[in-house]
Each structure stands twice: as C-alpha cells, then as structure tokens.
Amino acid sequence: MTGEASEQDVAPIIPISALTREAAFRRFSEIVRRSDPVPAELREAISKIPARHRAGSTSGGREEREAELVYDSDEDGEALVGVRSISGGTRRLSFESDGIAIEVEITSGGKRSLVCQVVPAQPAVLEVRAAAGVSRRLEDVKGTFHLTGLRSGPLSLRCRLEASGAPVLSTTWVRI
Amino acid sequence: MAALVRAASRGSDEAWNLLFARFGDLVWGVARAHGLSHCDASDVAQTVWLRLYQRLGRLTQPERVGAWLSTTTRRECLRLLREQQRQVPSALVEQLAREMAPAVDEIELADDPRADSRRFWAAYARLPAHCQLILRMLVAEPGSSYQAVSEAMDMPPGSVGPTRARCLERLRANLLYPDSSDGENGGEQATRQRALGSGRRRAAEEVS
Incomplete structure (x- = not known):
C-alpha cells in the first residue's frame, strides 16, 4: 500500500x-x-x-447543507466541442440548495480570480475553503463577492445567510 | 464497506483512514493513468477525497464507494485535461522514464530491477489510453470484483476480464519488442508474429 x-x-x-x-x-x-x-x-x-x-466548522448551531454543483461550463464544453474558446479562460459554476443558488465565475491564468453571487441577492458571509482550511472570510449585504489571487487546487465556498433559520451552505468541492 | 462508510460519516477517523487505506491507491492510480503530473494528480485526489467526506452520509450506495471514487476521479481528470486543452498524454511515463536508470543493454535490463522498471514503464507508455487506465486500476484493486473498473470506464463488468487480458498481451508484446512502432495497435496476428520472433531473438541472445 x-x-x-x-x-x-x-x-x-x-x-x-x-x-x-x-x-x-x-x-x-x-x-x-x-x-x-x-x-x-x-x-x-x-x-x-x-x-x-x-x-x-463555523455553522454556529445552524444546519449545514451541501449546495450541489448543478452546472459547470467545463462539462458543458464536453458536448459542445469548440465552445470553450468562446468563454476563454472563464469557468462558470452553479451550486444550488433549498431554492438558493450560488453562482460562481472563475477566471484562470496563473492565480485565479473569482466572482460569486448569492441568488436571490441577500446579506451573506462567505468563507473560502481550501484543502488546508479556511483561507478568507468576507461579508456583503447583497451577497456579492470578488476575490483575486486564489491558488489552484481544491475549493469550496461556505455561505452563511443572514436570514434567520437559514442553513449554512457549503458548495461541492471543486478543483480550480 | 457500507459499515465503514457509515462509521466515517459519524466522525470515526479510524474508519476514514481505513477507507483511504483501501482506496487511496485506486484514486491515485486513476489520476496518474490519465497522465497527470504529481501536482495535478494530488489536486485531483484531494478534491475527490474532500468531496467524498462531504457526501459520506448521503451516498445512495455506500457499499459501492470504490466505484464512486473511481468514477468521480476519472471525471475530474477528464475535466482537468479539457481545461488544459490537451490530449491524454504519457507525461507520467515520460517523467518516470527520466527518473529511472540510464539505458543499459538487454541482458542487464533483465537482471537489474531499476532497468527492469524502466522497460516496463516504456512498454506501458505504448499501450492505448484505455489499457493504461485499466491496468493501473487493477493494480490498485487486485482482489476486487471489476465493479469499480467497469463503472469508471463505462463498460459492462463482463468486458473487464477480456479487456484486461488483451491489454496484458499488448504489454507483453511491447516488452518483447520495445522498438516495434506498431506495438499499441497490433492485433492478434501481430502478436503471433512477435511471438514467433521472440524465439529467434532468444536464440540470438543465447548464441551471443
């Protein structure tokens, strides 16, 4: 072994x-x-x-659920040969759970940049998780986040919504 | 296996480590069989294991966790390869070939383990991609049913055994004829021709 x-x-x-x-x-x-x-x-x-x-784990007693990956533009490119070049180095990902979507756009090339939008827009705290643990924590009243300088490797976003009783959503782990 | 998955999902580190002991080679082997570098294969493997940890309590068929791991790893490898916009390469073999001992003659190859390794990797490099993958998976899963292999490769379980046999025959042919340009495409006839030739080569070696 x-x-x-x-x-x-x-x-x-x-x-x-x-x-x-x-x-x-x-x-x-x-x-x-x-x-x-x-x-x-x-x-x-x-x-x-x-x-x-x-x-x-920072769910603070709230239920934690996986926001599952429901769309990956890279997977879409598999069926549509040649389409990838249209989007250049941009990858789009959609995660969903309980009527909440987390839309993510990652721009590659060296260190990655990431734009994330919680839909419907609402106040949220976002944690960026890498294999070694939480690397960043941000807060925004509209649930919109922009990060730069992300290293390639495994990534998951943990999203705590301000709404009372809302679960903490953790996106499916993806490699960026 | 299902009990192990359930124990890991309830927070048992020991169960988690046993799962990794059981399937760590499989995930790594699938990633490397796609020609990924150490760095990329490590990223893929970590992503797959993190994803498994996230889903431990929700796997619909926990007893088939090996098949889930192999299929998820293969998909992630293919996605990475698409991202890198390149064909399935033989980077692994090229890297290993560089790391192995320098070239020596035929007789030394047969007696020196490092040179022997180099010769095997070179023969493996000339296999079709599906053979490279199936052999790496079976090395990691020698005693298993062919479930994980068949699901990852999207082939009927009944086809795994015959495919394995054909791939090993090609590996043998490539070992016997390292300079043959059609090693990866040779069919039964070519294999028979090589087998005939091997007798002549052995005779020549004995004479020399």
Missing part, C-alpha cells in the same frame, strides 16, 4: 521473454507500487480532512 518496498522485495526476475500474462501483471504491479506510490504529503493531507473539517 505504501509503495515503500525496497528493491530486495521485488520478486525474482524472470526473463521477459518467458513472462506469462499474469506474471507480467504481477511484475508491473510491483513496479507501480515501488516507483509511483501515493505521495506521503497527499496521504497526510487526506488523513487530516476530518480534523480540519471539525476545526473549520
């Missing part, structure tokens, strides 16, 4: 000309585990996901 096997762990070498299909598969498996294992830093980052989630 760790892929840390030493060369001494490798099965005895059979001349390639004598390899059966299954022997070739076994040998290829050993080679993959030895030379392309899951990186240690990734292993550590994923093991910390539950702890980071608990530490970063």
Whole structure:
C-alpha cells in the first residue's frame, strides 16, 4: 500500500521473454507500487480532512447543507466541442440548495480570480475553503463577492445567510 | 464497506483512514493513468477525497464507494485535461522514464530491477489510453470484483476480464519488442508474429 518496498522485495526476475500474462501483471504491479506510490504529503493531507473539517466548522448551531454543483461550463464544453474558446479562460459554476443558488465565475491564468453571487441577492458571509482550511472570510449585504489571487487546487465556498433559520451552505468541492 | 462508510460519516477517523487505506491507491492510480503530473494528480485526489467526506452520509450506495471514487476521479481528470486543452498524454511515463536508470543493454535490463522498471514503464507508455487506465486500476484493486473498473470506464463488468487480458498481451508484446512502432495497435496476428520472433531473438541472445 505504501509503495515503500525496497528493491530486495521485488520478486525474482524472470526473463521477459518467458513472462506469462499474469506474471507480467504481477511484475508491473510491483513496479507501480515501488516507483509511483501515493505521495506521503497527499496521504497526510487526506488523513487530516476530518480534523480540519471539525476545526473549520463555523455553522454556529445552524444546519449545514451541501449546495450541489448543478452546472459547470467545463462539462458543458464536453458536448459542445469548440465552445470553450468562446468563454476563454472563464469557468462558470452553479451550486444550488433549498431554492438558493450560488453562482460562481472563475477566471484562470496563473492565480485565479473569482466572482460569486448569492441568488436571490441577500446579506451573506462567505468563507473560502481550501484543502488546508479556511483561507478568507468576507461579508456583503447583497451577497456579492470578488476575490483575486486564489491558488489552484481544491475549493469550496461556505455561505452563511443572514436570514434567520437559514442553513449554512457549503458548495461541492471543486478543483480550480 | 457500507459499515465503514457509515462509521466515517459519524466522525470515526479510524474508519476514514481505513477507507483511504483501501482506496487511496485506486484514486491515485486513476489520476496518474490519465497522465497527470504529481501536482495535478494530488489536486485531483484531494478534491475527490474532500468531496467524498462531504457526501459520506448521503451516498445512495455506500457499499459501492470504490466505484464512486473511481468514477468521480476519472471525471475530474477528464475535466482537468479539457481545461488544459490537451490530449491524454504519457507525461507520467515520460517523467518516470527520466527518473529511472540510464539505458543499459538487454541482458542487464533483465537482471537489474531499476532497468527492469524502466522497460516496463516504456512498454506501458505504448499501450492505448484505455489499457493504461485499466491496468493501473487493477493494480490498485487486485482482489476486487471489476465493479469499480467497469463503472469508471463505462463498460459492462463482463468486458473487464477480456479487456484486461488483451491489454496484458499488448504489454507483453511491447516488452518483447520495445522498438516495434506498431506495438499499441497490433492485433492478434501481430502478436503471433512477435511471438514467433521472440524465439529467434532468444536464440540470438543465447548464441551471443
């Protein structure tokens, strides 16, 4: 699993000309585990996901729900070959939950910039979450946010609406 | 497996780590089989695992979490590749080839594990993309049913075994004939011709 096997762990070498299909598969498996294992830093980052989630949870007793990804312009481009060039380096994402939409536009190229609009417009607090935790927290009376200098990687937006009793919405994790 | 997912959804770190121990190689293997760099594959893998954590309590079929992970990873890889506006590449293999030992002659290749690795990666690089993916998935899921593979590749479960066999046969052919230009497209006839040739090559090696 760790892929840390030493060369001494490798099965005895059979001349390639004598390899059966299954022997070739076994040998290829050993080679993959030895030379392309899951990186240690990734292993550590994923093991910390539950702890980071608990530490970063700021729902304040409100119910937290996922605003699910319902539209991704990159997915749209799959069916409409050539359309992507029209939008240039801009990706549009829509997330929805309970009649609330979070519309996002990400402009790529080096560090990303992001425009986010809560629909219907209303006062909201937005947290930008990266793999390492909450990176920014902003507040706007109309639920409109503009961020620049975002690094590529996993991203989720957590949106707390001012309306009484409204759930805290966390968008589906996406890679930007 | 469903019990593990449910335990993780209730906040068990141990269950979460067991899920990763069980499927970490699968997610990584799918990402790397799409030719993603270490950095891109890590981003994709983190996104997929974060998404799983977010949905643990809402998976409609928690017992099929492996299939969910492989399918989600593949979709994210394809989206990234579209974003980068490039074809499915062999960046992984090119990178690994650079990291491996320098070229040595045929006899040393057979005896040296590092050179042996380099030869396998070179043979793998010449496989069609679907073979690269299926072999990496099966390396990560050696004892499983073919469910995760079939769902990620959108093929009937009954096709996985025969496809695996054909891909391994191509891998063997590419190993035997590293300089053959049609290795990735050779059919049964070409494979038979190569097999005939292998006898001649072995004989030549023995003579030398």
